[in-house]
Amino acid sequence: MPTEPTRTPPADSAPASADDYTDTLTDATADAATGGARRRVLVTGATGYIAGQLVPELRERYDVRLVDVRPGPDVEVVDLLDAPVGELAEYFEGVDTVVHLAYHRPDGDDPQSRYDGERRNVDLMQRVYQLSVDHGVRRVVAASTNQAAKWYEQPYFAGRRDRVSPEDYPRPDNFYGWAKAAYESLGFLYACGSIGRALEVIQVRIVVPREIDPENFVDQPAHRYVRDLAGYISERDLRQLFVRSIDTPDIADEHGVPFHIFYGVSDNARKFWSITNAREVIGYAPQDDSERRFAADIARLLHGGNR
Numbered sequence: 273m274p275t276e277p278t279r280t281p282p283a284d285s286a287p288a289s290a291d292d293y294t295d296t297l298t299d300a301t302a303d304a305a306t307g308g309a310r311r312r313v314l315v316t317g318a319t320g321y322i323a324g325q326l327v328p329e330l331r332e333r334y335d336v337r338l339v340d341v342r343p344g345p346d347v348e349v350v351d352l353l354d355a356p357v358g359e360l361a362e363y364f365e366g367v368d369t370v371v372h373l374a375y376h377r378p379d380g381d382d383p384q385s386r387y388d389g390e391r392r393n394v395d396l397m398q399r400v401y402q403l404s405v406d407h408g409v410r411r412v413v414a415a416s417t418n419q420a421a422k423w424y425e426q427p428y429f430a431g432r433r434d435r436v437s438p439e440d441y442p443r444p445d446n447f448y449g450w451a452k453a454a455y456e457s458l459g460f461l462y463a464c465g466s467i468g469r470a471l472e473v474i475q476v477r478i479v480v481p482r483e484i485d486p487e488n489f490v491d492q493p494a495h496r497y498v499r500d501l502a503g504y505i506s507e508r509d510l511r512q513l514f515v516r517s518i519d520t521p522d523i524a525d526e527h528g529v530p531f532h533i534f535y536g537v538s539d540n541a542r543k544f545w546s547i548t549n550a551r552e553v554i555g556y557a558p559q560d561d562s563e564r565r566f567a568a569d570i571a572r573l574l575h576g577g578n579r
Contacts, residue, residue, distance in 0.1 A: 310333070310334050310335045311333075311334045311335065311368040311369060311518065311519075312334065312335045312337070312366055312367045312368050312369075313330055313334040313335065313336050313337070313367065313368065313369050313370075313371060313518065314336075314337050314339065314363055314364065314367045314369075314370045314371070314409075315327060315330065315336060315337070315338050315339070315370075315371045315373065316339055316340070316352060316370065316371070316372045316373055316374035316400065317340055317372070317373035317374030317375055317415075318338035318339060318340045318344060318347045318373070319340045319342045319343070319344035319347055320340070320373055320374070320375065321481075322373050322415055322478065322481060322510075323338075323373050325481065325507045325510055325511065326371070326373075326510065326511060326514055329511040329514075329515065330371065330514075330515075333515065334369075334518075337363065337367075339352065339363060340374065341374075341376075350363065352374065352396060352399060352400065352403075353376070353392060353395060353396045353399060357399070357403070360399075360403055361403070361406075361407055363403075364403045364404060364406070364407035364408075364409055365407045365408070366408075367404075367407070367408075367409050368409070368410050368411070369409065369410060369411045369412070369413060369518045370400060370404055370409055370411075370412045370413070371413050371414075371514065371518070372397065372400050372412060372413070372414040372415065373414075373415045374396060374400075375393060375415075376389065376392050376393055376396065377389065378390060378447075383447070386446075386447040386448075387447050389447075390447045390448060390450065390451035391451070393451045393455075394451050394454045394455065394458070397414065397454075397455045397458060397459075398458055400412060400414075401458065401459065401462045401471060401473075402462075404462075404471055405462060405468055405469055405471050409471070410472055411471070411472035411473070411474070411518065411523075411530075412459070412471060412472070412473050412474070413474045413476065413514060413517045413518055414455060414459070414473070414474070414475050414476070415476055415478055416452045416455055416456060416475040416476055416477045416478070416533065417448070417449065417452045417477055417478055417479075418436075418477050418478070418479040418503060418535065418545060419444055419445075419446060419448050419449030419452060420442045420444055420449050420450075420452040420453040420456060420477060421436060421440055421441075421442050421443050421444065421449070421453070421477075422443075422444060422445050422446070422449050423443035423444065423445040424436045424440065424443055425499065428544055429495050429499075434544065435544055435545075435546055436535075436544055436545050436546065437546040437548075438477070438532070438533035438534065438535060438546065438549055439549075442456065442457075452475075452477075455475060456475045456533055459473035459475055459531060460473070460529070460531050463529050463530050463531035464529050464531070465529075470529070470530060471530075472523055472530035472531075473530065473531045473532075474517045474523065474531075474532050474533075474534065475532070475533045475534070476513060476514065476517065476533075476534050476535075476536045477533060477534065477535045477536055477545070478505065478510070478536035479502075479503030479504070479505060479535065479536055479537050479545060480500050480503035480504045480505060480537075481505050481507075481510055481536065484497075484500050484501065484504060484562065484566055484569070486566070486569040486572070486573055489573060490573070494573075494574060497573055497574065498542060498574075500562075501540060501542050501562040501563070501566065501570070502537070502540055502542040502543050502544055502545070502562075503537055503540075503543070503545065504537065504538055504540055504560075504562040504565070504566075505536050505537050505538045505558075505560075506538050506558075506559070506560035506565070508559060508560065509538045509539075509558040509559060509560050510536060512556065512557070512558070512559075513534065513536055513550065513554075513556055513558075516554040516555060516556055517534070517554055520553065520554040520555070523553055523554070532549060532550075532553055533549075534547065534549065534550040534553075534554070534556070535547050535550065537558075538558045538559075538560040538561060538562060539558040539559070539560065539561050540561050540562045540563060541561055541562075541563040542562065542563065
């Protein structure tokens with residue numbers, strides 16, 4: 273996932289803190305599904321960038337356990353990939369949902385190193401799926417990325433395509449995206465019930481989960497700035513997307529398979545990644561639009577006579 277810190281929003285932008293986000297729909301459905309008890313949620317990769325945005329909200333709503341290979345506040349140091357599988361049962365037993373955010377960065381930049389590194393991430397995802405099945409976890413909600421289908425941006429910006437949908441065949445153009453696409457197809461295997469109990473799986477293809485600094489685009493081609501505006505997701509929309517992915521009781525598709533891929537973007541005027549299925553399946557209702565949030569920057573960079 274991206275590693276850059278969240279930048280302070282402009283003073284006139286809509287706030288995106290946990291205090292702004294309430295979701296009475298998921299509060300009600302969660303209470304009905306659990307009899308009023310708090311869901312138990314295991315968060316992997318709990319010291320990472322995306323976890324930093326999600327964990328405060330998850331703690332408000334659920335009984336949360338945090339694990340990572342790195343230490344952090346209230347984080348248990350656990351190696352889910354290399355530890356003996358018998359030592360990991362305790363982290364999955366009694367858990368309702370696993371929010372999988374863990375990611376091992378490859379050691380090198382050459383193709384073989386990147387492939388080998390990303391293979392470890394695929395193996396880690398498989399272990400999370402299998403441990404979840406073995407220990408009665410209801411659902412896995414995992415952080416994927418638009419990179420699983422990033423190649424489609426080329427025909428989009430060339431004017432040969434208008435929209436990218438989660439149903440489009442995955443077309444990554446880098447090893448990171450390839451691994452995330454593998455997460456997704458592996459998730460369907462576990463969700464369809466062909467190897468045992470059907471595990472409910474949601475993969476969230478996060479696009480631009482950060483505030484957009486206009487200074488990064490001053491001397492860049494306009495389409496690079498437009499691309500980030502199209503893919504922006506505010507912190508409160510990201511939190512809503514994950515909360516609804518956890519709480520929505522029924523996520524079966526038209527074939528009865530509890531599996532979905534959702535794009536993680538706000539309700540941006542320029543978005544070309546479809547969020548229709550997230551709206552329909554889990555009631556995702558994003559509150560932010562990059563066109564309004566960064567209106568002053570857009571006017572300066574795209575309409576200020578310097579293009």
